[in-house]
Every structure is written in C-alpha cells, then in structure tokens.
Amino acid sequence: MRRTGRLTKAETRIRDADGRVRRVTASAPSAAAARQRLHDKLRTRPAFGRGGTLSADSPFPSLVALWLEDLDLQDLAEGTKESYRDLLRLHVLPAFENFMLGEITTGRVESFLKSQLALSYSRAMHSRSILNLLFGFALRNDALARNPVEGTSQLRKPKNTPQALTLEQVAAIRKAAAEWRTAPGLPGPKSDGQVRDLIELLLGTGMRPGEALALRPCDVRDTEQGMVVRVTGTVVFRKATGLIRQTHPKTASSVRDIPVPEFAAVVIRRRMRTLRPDEGERTIFANRTGGVLNPYNVRRTFREMVELAGLGDTGISLRWYRRTAATVIARGLGTDAAATFLGHTSSAITEGHYIEPDPTTDHAPAAHLERALRPTAPVPDALDSSGCFGEQLELEALFDVEDEAEGGDADA
Template identity: 65%
Template sequence: MSGGRPRTAIGTYGTVSVRCHGRSYIATTRFRDLDGRLRSVAACAASRSAAQARLKARLASRSGYGSGGVLSLASPFGDLVELWLADLDLQELSEGTKKNYRQDLRRQILPAFRHYSLGEVTTGRAEWFLKSEARVSYSRAKHSRTMLNLLFAFALRPDAIPRNPVEGTSPLEKPKNVPHALTLTQIAAIRQAASSWRTGPDVKGPKPDGQVRDILEVLLGTALRIGEALALRPCDVLDLPHGMELQVRGTVVLRTGHGAVRQDHPKTEHSVRRIAVPEFAAEVLRARLLLRNQTDPPRTIFSNKSGDPLSPYSVRRTFREFLLLAGLEDTGITLRWYRRTGATVIARGASTDAAALFLGHGSTAITEGHYIEPDRTVDHRPAFLLERTLRRDASDNALLRAPYSTTEEQALAELDGPEDIGS
C-alpha cells in the first residue's frame, strides 16, 4: 500500500502540539516505545515554550530514546570506542590481548575515524582505510579489520547502525608465507657466538651468566615460544628414568608498570601440554636447576637478579648481539626460527600432526575433544628426532638438508600461523 503518513521510528516522537488549559499550557506528542507501540506523552508549564522544553526533557529520559540506546547513527565514532573499551574491561580476556586491542585502537583506528559519525563510516570509507593499511603490511590490515569488526558488531547490539560496514569490503590478500628453518651451519655459528660473547680479556663489566645461551638450547630442543621457555619453573621439569619431560603451564608477558611477569596459563588452551625433551636440552636444564636456590621453588628457572622472570625483550636484544658476532645479522633470523626448526624436524621425521601437538597447536583438538578419549602418554618420538638432528656432536642433517616442497611449505605455514603471533 503506497502513500499515507510515514511511520514513526522506534525511539522517536511525532508532531508536538501545545494547547492552553486555564493559566497553563500542555504540550503533547506521541512517542514510539521499544515494543513498537505509540503512546501519548504530555508536559504542563506556565508558558508555551516552557511546556515544550519540559516535554522534550521527558522524552529524552524515556527508555529507548534515540533509536533504542545511547548510540545512534549521529553518534561520534569516539563515543562507540569509549563504550566498547568499557565493555572490554568486563570481558574475560588476557591482559596482553586487551593491551593489544587498546594499542591498535589508539594507533590505527581512532586517527582514521575520529572525526566521523557512525553513519558516516560507510563500506567505501572502510575499504579505503583497509587498503591503505594493507600497503603498510598484511598483518596491520588484518588487525585493523578485526578491530573494526569488533567495534561495529558492538554497535549493532543497541541498533545504533543498520549493518556492519566492514562486511562488504574486499578480502585481504595474504602474501605467501615461506617458513624458514635454521641450518646446522647457522646453529653451530650461533652456538659458538653465544659461548664466546663478552668472554675476552678486554671485556669490561660483569661477565655474562650464560642464561640466554642456555635459553637458545632449550628453544632448539623444545620448540617452545619464548614466553613459555621463560615461564618454566623447577616444578614444571620432570626428570624421569626414561628421559626428561616438561609441563607447559604458563608464559611470560609484559605488563605496564610491572615489567615481565609470569602468567599462569600459556598463549592458548591448546598450549597446555606435556612434552619430552631431547638430551642436549635436558643437560642444560639440569645444570640450571643445580645453580638455583632450592628453597625458592616458585621462581622461574631463567630469572634476573631480583628473582623476576627474564624479559623477552632483553633476551631478543642479546640474541641480536649473538647474530652480529656470528656474522648472521642480515639473514632475518629471529627466535621464531628456533620454533620453525623444531616444527620442520618433527613434521618431516614424524608428521605434521605430531608437530602440531608438540608445538601446542589445536589442529587435532576437535577430533580429540569430541571423538577420542584423551591420551595422557607423552610421545617421545619428537624428542628423539630433535636429539638426532640438533645435538652438538654427530648431528644428522638429513631432515633439514632438503629444500621445502610445496606441500611442506603449506603444512609448516599452518604450524607457523595465528597462534604464534607475538611469540
């Protein structure tokens, strides 16, 4: 049916009429409530303008005024951000995740949309923004897209916007990710540099305590994330007759005002695991445990002079000095290459599923969680493969020597995926 008066939108009111009633004036209108029904609202005052002002004040305080909530299409983008941040504080997320969200908002999102209202953030403007982010990096564009989706999904709940403008934007084109593992030559060079760093007779200041050198051996033998390695405590190390095992139950994170602190859970739920340790890494951990004060069990194995966990930043800084000493500063090697090396050895020697379980990824979690009774035994095959390939003496280069095939690149790229961002 065409024609007729347009329907009053929910949270709004129709024409205001004012009539004289004795010495007073009564202003009336009809307001459409959240249940969709029109109801009469009135206000009385001594003058026409005062009656209108009092009526509008009553309407503004009425439940549902402004399209059902505190946000509307005319609301500034900054209002949405403030409300979303308040909601973020109530969510059960790690402090590290919340910190990353806040940083992304402050650095990327707010500068681009601060001066828009919600209704002015169209699909075209979101598309332009994401393409400009992609020119910087794929990772940055992906994070920005995630943040915008979270914000506008939040704005949909009170009906502040009719649709999420990000939904119609173009898919982000992910660049090809070729995994890189360390060669035995590179491993030997870094080991030599780590052993000789700041040990000469002309070196001033305190001698290095060897912690970063030993951390590298643990990373090489366990493929742990750096935060997981730094969070290891004596109670997490089980030296059994058939070999050493580690219980991965925490990670080290950086918190504003506190520095490096141990978090009682690792990066993801799949990261809680128990793994076997090759002998070359087990020897390092045994030596470190002998140096510790046994009356302080909660203290992490790798710690500073104050007894706090080592910072991942300080470990990375020292590692870069090792690379410089080894002549590998321009190779792009980072601590993540140790994790990729472990993934490569185990995937080629056993399977990608075995590598995923060892690294703490969730690729087999659905099958195990819903269809198979959990297997509590620890698989010692990965430790055997890592020991045979990466030990200091008589190492076997067979699993690392061959170039990556296309299938291997794809499989290892999956292992080196989103769960390792920031590790």
C-alpha cells in the same frame, strides 16, 4: 503544514523504536523554515525505547568509550584486552575520531583497511576485527542499520614460506653465543650464559620464547626414559604490573608435556643446580633479583649473537628455533607429531575432545631432535626434504642393536 498567526507550523507523525507513533511539530515564520526546523528536530530527538545512548549522529569516540566499558566486563584475558586498547588508541581511533557514526561508510572503512594493508597484513586484519566488534556493538544498540565493515574487500594474506635454520646456521649461532662478551677487557658485565642456554632449550623443545622463560624447576622431571618438561605458563608484560609469569600459556592446547632431547636436558640440569631447594617455583631463567627475564633484553642479546655469527641480514629471530624443531619432527615423524609437540590444536576434533588422552609420554621426538641437532656430530640430513632422514634413523637404531649384540661400543 498550517498557518497560526505569524508562524507556520510543520507537523508529522513518526513511529519510534518502541513501536509507538508520536506527533512531532515545529514552527517558524515561513513554511520552508518550519519544514527545515522539523527535519532538524527529527534528526536530533532521542530515540524512545533505547535511551538514546548512541545514534547515527554520535561521534565515533563515544562508541569507542562505551565499547571499552563493555570490554572491561567481558571474560577475556587481560592481555587480549590490552591488545584491543592499544590497537584502538594507536591505529583505529586516529583514523575515525572526527566522524559521526553515520558518516563512517563502507568506502571510508575500505580506504582505511587498504592503508593498513600497505603497512602490514597483520595490522589490517587486527584493525578489521576491532572495527567489526565496534560496529557490532553499535548495531546491538540500534545506532546503525548496518555494519559498514561487511562490504569491504577480502584481505588477501601475502604468501610467506616458513624458514627453518640450517645446521650450518645452528652451529654458527652456537659458536657466537659461546663467545659473546667473553673476550678479556670488555667494558660492562660478562655474559651469564642465559641466552646461550635459552636457545638450546628452544631448539630442543620447540617452545615459544615466553614459555621457555616461564619454565620452573617444579615443571621439570627426570624419568628413566629421559627428561620431560611441562608447559604451564608464559612471560608477559602487563601495564599495571610490568613483567609477570602468567599462570597459563597462550592457549589451552599449549599446556603440554614435552620430552627433552639430551643436549637441551643438560642445559636445564646445569641451570637448576644453581638454584636452592626452596626455589622450585622460581623461573630457571631469571634476572639478578630473581624475577622473570625480560624478553626484550633476551631478543636484543640474541640479535647481537646473530650479528656476531655473520647472519645479521638473514632475519633470524628466536621464533626460527620453534620452526626448526617443527620442521625436523615433521620431516621424520609427520605433521601430526609436530603439531602435538608444539601444542597446536589438532585437526582431529573428535580425538581432541572425546577420546581420553594417553597419559604416557612419547620420547621419539626427543630422540629425533637429539640425533638431528646435538652439538656433536648431528645427522647431516636432518633438514633435507629428500625423505630419507627417518630411514637413516631407523638404520642407526638397527646398527646400535647389532653392535650391542656383538659386544661392541654402540656409541663409537
């Protein structure tokens, strides 16, 4: 600090991000004013070596804008990118848009995540993930010295016991689906049976709803052992194009062959008979113009069917059919069989990555689902946790063999 004429000059030396030491000065009429002006100058000067793109004084929206530009260049599914953009726009940006990066402390992030957790565990987890990505980007650009998300509390997932449909619920919804909008004199279009058929397919294959809506005739083959369908896509909504059939399902392990029980195969064959030979790549479930069926309309119709069945207060959704198929297979054939049937990644990484897959299709799950969930005379203990269901199926198979040997009718 030195006096030069009427002004006092404050001076310091600072090492910049590029490692070089530089002199910084500021002058003012008084020593206190010169010192304050020097502090302001240090705080606002560009950070040499990083271009000054982001700093602790950058507003949060600037970080978001740069991160979104980087996101567009990343090799991610477009659906994932859209989810990130929506989460930022709807939840994260409104909470921090008035803060500078240096003002977003661990305490502020903790308070925000707790408010999200009070609404939904899923929303809180997604918000935490997106904040981690944002502040990781800020760290890589030398805007911050630490990630404020790192010190926040662990988000504890509330206990949630998966529920499967009971046989009584399956039968009640089947009846309601068959009767939905079939009464004479109702205004509006009659039922085209698509949702009625869809729930049979979901029950018999354990597909995700989007996968079932994306099924095409070219994905179906009838073999001597029974029908097999291959999951190759799913129906998704894109802001740029609207509803489309995506050419791949949710994950790589979701591409799979599914043996179909006869009660669901009947539905597929009936729907395929309404299509022309040149429509092999059109979805089996379609709107009036031949495009993919809207999942929103399907869910709305299904809710009306659930209400008609007197089950409106149960929370039953189309996802319950996937749980039901998984539960039946797990009870009778084990958890690994259910995971394979549903297209989940196996816990045996070695088997999944290093052993050549068996090209044959195991039709035992389809036979199991057929006996357990067929519309006529289903096995009553299919969803019972007593562990006797698998033994009952083995006894039934034995009795069938004995009936054939004695010349009797095995289906009687």
